[in-house]
Amino acid sequence: xxxxxxxxxxxxxxxxxxxxxxxxxxxxxxxxxxxxxxxxxxxxxxxxxxxxxxxxxxxxxxxxxxxxxxxxxxxxxxxxxxxxxxxxxxxxxxxxxxxxxxxxxxxxxxxxxxxxxxxxxxxxxxxxxxxxxxxxxxxxxxxxxxxxxxx
Numbered sequence: 631x632x633x634x635x636x637x638x639x640x641x642x643x644x645x646x647x648x649x650x651x652x653x654x655x656x657x658x659x660x661x662x663x664x665x666x667x668x669x670x671x672x673x674x675x676x677x678x679x680x681x682x683x684x685x686x687x688x689x690x691x692x693x694x695x696x697x698x699x700x701x702x703x704x705x706x707x708x709x710x711x712x713x714x715x716x717x718x719x720x721x722x723x724x725x726x727x728x729x730x731x732x733x734x735x736x737x738x739x740x741x742x743x744x745x746x747x748x749x750x751x752x753x754x755x756x757x758x759x760x761x762x763x764x765x766x767x768x769x770x771x772x773x774x775x776x777x778x779x780x781x
Contacts, residue, residue, distance in 0.1 A: 669685045670685055684726050
């Protein structure tokens with residue numbers, strides 16, 4: 631009886647998470663596309679052509695992800711792989727932003743300091759999660775403190 635309950639719980643949680651994940655990934659693509667368009671506008675205004683190719687490449691990648699999502703690629707590729715493809719976009723935007731920051735401040739040391747300060751909330755969250763995971767005391771709800779697990 632216990633394996634039946636466990637497998638039905640896994641199926642139920644997968645069904646509940648897929649629409650939520652799809653919505654989150656769609657929001658991610660929209661946000662990334664807005665950021666990339668802002669980069670193009672900034673590069674156009676400043677006359678900087680250094681990262682235009684990288685920015686345009688990321689725009690095309692974002693459009694490609696959107697097309698893949700509309701044909702339900704997450705079912706064919708798997709949810710984890712599709713989420714990783716979205717992470718590649720975020721890493722690309724991080725890279726373009728970091729290079730633009732280095733060029734703007736003319737100092738890699740100052741740029742790295744700014745990047746570390748900006749990512750402090752993420753760094754603290756990752757270290758907190760790792761600490762909890764290593765201690766074996768993983769909570770059943772997200773670390774954000776949200777009690778809305780099923781929404």
